[in-house]
Amino acid sequence: MAPDTDAEDDASFPTDYEIADAAETEHIADVVEPFGLDREDLELHGEDKAKVRLDAIEETVAEHEADGKLVLVTGMTPTPLGEGKTVTTVGLGQAFNRIGKDALVAIREPSLGPVFGVKGGAAGGGYSQVLPMEDINLHFTGDLHALTAAHNLISTMLDNHIKQGNELDVAVNWVNWPRAMDMNDRVLRETVIGLGGDVTGVPREDGFILTAASELMAVLCLADSLADLKERVARIIVAYDGDGDPITVDDIDATGAVTILLKDAIKPNVVQTIEGTPAFVHGGPFANIAHGTNSLMADRLASHLSEYLVTEAGFGSDLGAEKFMNIVCRFGEMEPDAVTLVASVRALKYHGQDMWPPELDELEDEDVAAVERGFENLDKHVRNLQQFGVPVVVAINRFPGDTDAEVQAVVDHCEEDLGVRVSESTVFSDGGAGGEDLAEKLVDAAESDSDFEYLYEADVPITEKIETIATEIYGADGVEYHGDAEEDIERLTDLGFDDMPVCMSKTFHSLSDDPSRKGAPEDWTLEVTEVYPSTGAGFLVVLTGDVLTLPGLPAEPAAAGMDIDEDGTISGLF
Structure with missing residues (x-):
């Protein structure tokens, strides 16, 4: 049970690692058994984690x-301080179970x-984290x-094909499949590449x-079976030939081997929260390049x-939630019954500063x-x-420095001006108990009438889909x-890819495509630089601004503060 305190930034509050290390867990088979999964349904990875067959x-x-x-669960525009979206997701799963609702959690790896x-x-934090x-x-x-x-198997198969005679006439300057690393x-x-002679x-x-x-x-996270995974892998475009026709993974004979490497990765992982709520932690696509959900x-x-x-959907409603609604719900044939928008007092103050950048x-x-x-940012996400x-x-998501007057201002604005339900959450410090009121309000919301609809139809022109998201x-x-963006759109239309949903690649620091513009920017135009197909995933990626697909380390990387002693005790890992 979590202590009765609210100290997410309190130096005396135990670290996430210390809280996790002190937690008592059950065997994962015992955790999922009440929900209908037996031990033989699992492939155990020790006593506290498993894959589902x-x-x-x-x-x-x-x-x-x-x-x-x-x-x-989604959020307002993120700040460098973090708003606690994953903490809220995990805490809510615990809170639902505390109020008598059987609940499961699903988040990204x-x-x-x-x-x-x-x-x-x-993995969340405080007393709302997964273990x-x-x-x-x-x-x-x-x-x-x-x-x-x-x-990288696809990469090496492609380059080997080029080296071994290039029967497919791969245009060397039109290869769009890079290498990958998890660092x-x-x-x-x-x-x-390829230096050193023939x-x-x-x-x-x-x-x-x-x-x-x-x-x-993205393919792994959108596949609904091993067979579907294999079909999606096969149609991934890795390059184009001299005539501009696409070359796929299947064309370079890599489909079977790639699927073999992913045969276990496709199985969902199940673990538990600190309070014993089962949590699926599976997949981790970027929310500013792909669709950003588990x-x-x-x-x-x-x-x-x-x-x-x-x-949970990655980043704010403009990225993760929009893609969840228009892409994930469309492919998964599902719809949310309620949405939680995570906000914080300090995030609102961040977006409401007179001076920029704020101290x-x-x-x-x-x-x-x-x-x-800062309400203008919150209001836009609600709309x-x-x-x-x-x-x-x-x-x-209440932090220890928030005053009652600041929190009450948010509550009053949501109830009186926006007409939406609102709840103060302390799941970081209080675990599920700190989210019971939020869970009750979500039960009420989920059982009320809703009329879910996509923002656009998939078969309208590509430009119409892009402009709808940009303006709405x-x-x-x-x-x-x-x-070449307009040429890209024309080519994709000619290739028959124009009936796919679009996946916008945009900065998460702002509702606009300029990361320096906070609040709810007005009088601006979205600039699109490139459109390319993710045919395996089933959507078109629309590039705006300068989004990095391989970040760099900061001046003081988190790794520099990590250590492990001779007994195997880790320090610095959150």
């Missing part, structure tokens, strides 16, 4: 009706790049390693992306096992006026979500196309 998923789906409620960089892991947090944040069950190997290493963003290969420009940015990650297979299984499934230390001082100026016809509940979600006045 594919045949067990099919049997569960066949035997149980999918009548659970789906709650999506962490990438080693952010873990050792600046963002940290993705074993050190395993989940490091190697876990090996899914990201398998994805990295599979991605932030900026010097590998742009490389030259024995080495054909020289060409290349580069690396983070494994989480690979189309294979796997459909985990969602599909959980929806047949629980009354409530709590899942982060000043955000700790009481400033109700700054909170109120974004309401466009999909789903009830919205604002969760105020981002608040842009319109769209300008630069470089």
